[in-house]
Amino acid sequence: MTFDQIKDKVASKFPDAITAIDENATPKALMVAEDKLSEVCAFLYKDKDLYFDMLSCLTGIDNGEEANTMEVAYNLYSIPFEHAIMLKIEIPREKPEIPSVAEIWKTANWHEREAFDLLGIHFEGHPDLRRILLPTDWEGHPLRKDYQHQDKYRGIKVEY
Amino acid sequence: MSNQIQYRYQKDNLAKSEPNKFKESELKSEEFVINMGPQHPSTHGVLRLEVLTEGETIKDVVPHLGYLHRCFEKHAESLPYNQIIPYVDRMDYLAAMNSEHAYALGVERMLGITDKIPKRVEYIRVLVAELNRIASHFVAVGTYAMDIGAFTPFFWMMRDREHIMRMLEWVSGARMLYNYIWIGGLFYDLPVGFEQRCRELVTYLRPKIKELEQLVVENKIFVERTANVGVLPLDLAINYGVTGPMLRGSGLRYDLRKVDGYSVYPELEFEVPIGEGKMGAVGDCWDRTYVRVLEIEQSLKIIEQCLDQLTGDHKRTKEFDPQALVPKKIRPARQDLYVRAENPKGELGYFFRADGRSDVPFRCKARSCCFVNLSVISEISKGGMIADLVAIFGSIDIVLGEVDR
Numbered sequence: 001m002t003f004d005q006i007k008d009k010v011a012s013k014f015p016d017a018i019t020a021i022d023e024n025a026t027p028k029a030l031m032v033a034e035d036k037l038s039e040v041c042a043f044l045y046k047d048k049d050l051y052f053d054m055l056s057c058l059t060g061i062d063n064g065e066e067a068n069t070m071e072v073a074y075n076l077y078s079i080p081f082e083h084a085i086m087l088k089i090e091i092p093r094e095k096p097e098i099p100s101v102a103e104i105w106k107t108a109n110w111h112e113r114e115a116f117d118l119l120g121i122h123f124e125g126h127p128d129l130r131r132i133l134l135p136t137d138w139e140g141h142p143l144r145k146d147y148q149h150q151d152k153y154r155g156i157k158v159e160y
Numbered sequence: 161m162s163n164q165i166q167y168r169y170q171k172d173n174l175a176k177s178e179p180n181k182f183k184e185s186e187l188k189s190e191e192f193v194i195n196m197g198p199q200h201p202s203t204h205g206v207l208r209l210e211v212l213t214e215g216e217t218i219k220d221v222v223p224h225l226g227y228l229h230r231c232f233e234k235h236a237e238s239l240p241y242n243q244i245i246p247y248v249d250r251m252d253y254l255a256a257m258n259s260e261h262a263y264a265l266g267v268e269r270m271l272g273i274t275d276k277i278p279k280r281v282e283y284i285r286v287l288v289a290e291l292n293r294i295a296s297h298f299v300a301v302g303t304y305a306m307d308i309g310a311f312t313p314f315f316w317m318m319r320d321r322e323h324i325m326r327m328l329e330w331v332s333g334a335r336m337l338y339n340y341i342w343i344g345g346l347f348y349d350l351p352v353g354f355e356q357r358c359r360e361l362v363t364y365l366r367p368k369i370k371e372l373e374q375l376v377v378e379n380k381i382f383v384e385r386t387a388n389v390g391v392l393p394l395d396l397a398i399n400y401g402v403t404g405p406m407l408r409g410s411g412l413r414y415d416l417r418k419v420d421g422y423s424v425y426p427e428l429e430f431e432v433p434i435g436e437g438k439m440g441a442v443g444d445c446w447d448r449t450y451v452r453v454l455e456i457e458q459s460l461k462i463i464e465q466c467l468d469q470l471t472g473d474h475k476r477t478k479e480f481d482p483q484a485l486v487p488k489k490i491r492p493a494r495q496d497l498y499v500r501a502e503n504p505k506g507e508l509g510y511f512f513r514a515d516g517r518s519d520v521p522f523r524c525k526a527r528s529c530c531f532v533n534l535s536v537i538s539e540i541s542k543g544g545m546i547a548d549l550v551a552i553f554g555s556i557d558i559v560l561g562e563v564d565r
Binding site: 022054062128 | 167234399495500509513527531
């Protein structure tokens with residue numbers, strides 16, 4: 001399936017879910033409204049012509065204070081049909097919350113934990129949202145553009 | 161500065177920084193939490209596994225990561241694209257050439273120079289990447305055999321790996337962390353005489369693989385220890401995003417070198433071995449190991465074809481400059497790009513966001529295959545015996561440098 005066919009299929013099922021498209025991205029991307037994400041993902045996974053069975057990568061992005069948004073990008077692949085798509089969801093920076101897709105693709109579990117750990121994005125409905133790479137009592141989320149690290153962590157100087 | 165005390169022991173350091181998921185007070189009377197790692201030798205680095213047991217049966221496994229977290233993604237946001245390559249090396253330090261190859265592929269795609277790269281450069285890249293793949297599989301099988309009690313294969317594998325390390329040292333000047341594949345080209349051309357020595361190495365390695373098969377995978381004790389242990393069904397593997405020899409061990413012929421056909425792989429002939437359940441169920445620890453052994457043979461085949469090309473159609477000329485296309489300034493246009501390539505351990509992906517205004521990536525995420533493959537451990541070890549945990553864990557073949565990044 002080509003990108004346009006996938007887009008049309010999603011658009012006919014969920015008329016107001018796609019807010020924009022990004023043809024400049026590789027693979028080409030759909031911008032999806034945050035409140036429709038769970039339904040769109042479930043559809044992409046279950047539909048017998050789309051069948052995106054592999055969530056390859058989930059990336060959290062902080063766009064900085066100027067844009068005042070955060071983004072989550074999903075890279076989906078279909079193993080039998082060999083087509084690919086990227087989903088991008090913009091969320092406000094003050095309250096970065098987004099539904100979890102860990103119920104659909106279990107691989108999202110750790111990816112979402114990582115995005116929570118490094119960017120502080122909250123995934124609603126995640127079964128076990130804990131920090132994964134940093135210590136539990138670490139302060140702040142390092143991949144935010146305005147991150148200031150703490151001076152000391154448990155008596156150890158952080159600055160190197 | 162030097163006489164300052166860096167670390168002071170505090171009683172609650174462990175409990176506060178990485179608390180157990182299962183609280184002792186909430187356990188049933190027959191349940192017990194065993195802590196494995198982070199200094200356990202069979203965790204291949206620093207990984208802590210919190211194992212909930214009932215008698216000798218495993219009820220749950222909770223991995224605690226991050227002991228080797230070196231902030232790759234944060235560093236990448238403050239470095240120009242070409243200076244990130246040494247950091248990429250340090251992720252999967254057993255297969256640095258493969259990681260570099262994937263990284264260079266991604267940045268070249270962003271710059272739109274993929275088609276301009278000379279064929280000789282591409283063949284050299286594939287050649288060194290496949291050499292590194294063999295070295296990585298040697299470590300995987302060797303250490304796995306050692307994990308489950310056989311000491312000899314480890315030394316044999318390390319001996320043969322050493323030959324490959326020396327070849328790669330000859331090429332790049334470093335044993336493990338090469339910085340050899342550059343964006344748009346290579347550090348240097350192959351040294352004079354490399355092709356012939358490499359052919360000799362292939363001739364040397366062929367019988368060694370037969371030896372490896374007889375010594376490890378067909379060994380009765382090894383089969384007893386790994387067959388029907390840690391069975392990973394295919395649907396679960398895909399749902400967990402498992403890739404590489406683990407996915408192929410579960411019986412799916414899925415190799416990105418074939419599926420995506422990047423670099424010069426479409427011009428090369430090789431097969432994709434899969435697990436067929438010869439000794440037990442499809443997708444058990446034995447299958448995963450056997451797939452790795454078969455892949456070594458296929459890599460040798462690829463290396464021979466590359467050598468044919470490098471001494472034939474694309475042979476060494478005086479004019480050839482591997483750095484001819486290396487851009488002076490790497491500033492990709494504003495875009496998002498996800499690139500993936502087949503590493504020895506699975507699908508290595510990079511997500512880039514370039515803002516079009518600077519020479520450093522706005523965001524660079526590494527989708528690490530070991531990280532994702534490790535996440536399936538609690539599923540495949542549940543209900544098994546404690547004694548099998550090391551066997552299951554070793555068969556995943558992780559490198560902690562890549563898990564924690």
